[in-house]
Amino acid sequence: MTFMQETSVGASRSLGEPIVEITNVDKWFGSNHVLRDVSLIVRQGEVVVLCGRSGSGKSTLLRCIDHLETIDGGSIRACGNKMGYRENLGGKRVELSDGKAAQQRREMGMVFQSFNLFPHLTVLKNITVSPMRILKIPRVQAEADARELLAKVGLPEKEEAFPSQLSGGQQQRVAIARALAMKPKVMLFDEPTSALDPEMISEVLDVMIELSRLGMTMIVVTHEMGFARAAADRVLLMHDGQIVEEAEPEEFFNNPKSNHARLFLSKILQH
């Protein structure tokens, strides 16, 4: 896998203003406290890798950023918006209407573990449906943009295929192109390679590394430590709904501070 040998692109990047600010976020699933007072600032152009055991809250945190999950306390600002909530006259937190929340999400792209391509639409239409129907970009323009994106993710000849005719790796690359078509300021990746066969993982990671090179702000939930080394500015470890370790990749791998991190690394790197 080529990205393994590459020197880290993360450290050399210059970082901009904070673009995602998570402040004291709490989240419960029933009696289960899945996010405990989580705070995190991600700067423009930064690539942050979130890792941790399953159930540690990393995917939930990512979904909260896009307001796909509600939060029970704290606040999340992303791309200049207070995600999902406003304060009413009495200073009480009120959830935004569906339409308002939808507007906020347009600023961010999200890629899912299970791809979630629209199975009834061709690859090209999967990519153009949002630009055309939401941003009201004319068809010709939207399709030209989509073709350009497909070429960039290495699938220029698949535009007329349906998702069911693609391999997992191809589907995930289309999903990335679909998210990019909305010209997002931040990209959220929720275990983008966990559902893939091993031989398809690198084709997706290569696209993500290229994206990070171009300065995209990315928050990536993944166990692919090769990606973390190659592209991340910071690696965060979550445990029991809290961020327990936060370091630059080299520091994280070579000199983990917490016991949680040492345990996690011993499990993930032993093979």
Place this chain on the structure above:
Amino acid sequence: MGWSWDHFFRFMVSEYMLLGVWTTIWLATVAMTLGVILGVIIAFMKMSSYWILQRIAVAFIWLWRGTPLLIQMVIIYTVLPKVGLKFGVIESAIIALTLHEGAYFAEIVRAGISAVNKGQTDASKALGMAWPQRMWYVIIPQATRVIIPPMGNQFNLMIKTTSLASVISMEELFRRTQQLAQIEFKVLEAYLCAACWYLLMTTIWGEIQKRLEAHYDKPFGPVSDKKLPTRTGVQSNDSPGQV
């Protein structure tokens, strides 16, 4: 009275019976169309987050699915006029069929929409779609694929169920068959003729339904390919380029 082929074939193509067939077809089609529209409305009411809409939908389905269509028709045609609501034969038949079928369609539509993978909602939300866009461009097209088989069966039933409208003197195929049998004293020929026409209509609909199903299944590929690639699955030949 022996069996008469001559009468049977004459009945089959007689203008009197053909008009009855035509009435059955348009009555079923109109009631189906209105029933689907009503069913979609009731389904969305039942799925809405407003308590009152949910309750109205539940009560509607409970009432119209829980009583016989025959009684509904008779009540609409003969009892409602007594409280000042007067409907003609055709209106009564359409109203009863629409309300009755609408209750069934509501459940079919709701089941179809709930069958769409939750990930589709996540993905369309993440792309910035609001509820109407998510429904129109993502959820409903996929639900349609699930809805068409039971909906088709329901239309098959509807073609035959229209015969109940004969009790309120709607001149559809069954009532005309009864009348023909009485006028010509050829009971067996008349009823067999009607049976053949119903069979022909449901058979043609069966073919149409098959085509509709095939059309909506097309994007999902052949049945054996529906699953995601397995561990030993397809190897990608494409290499990602520059982003």
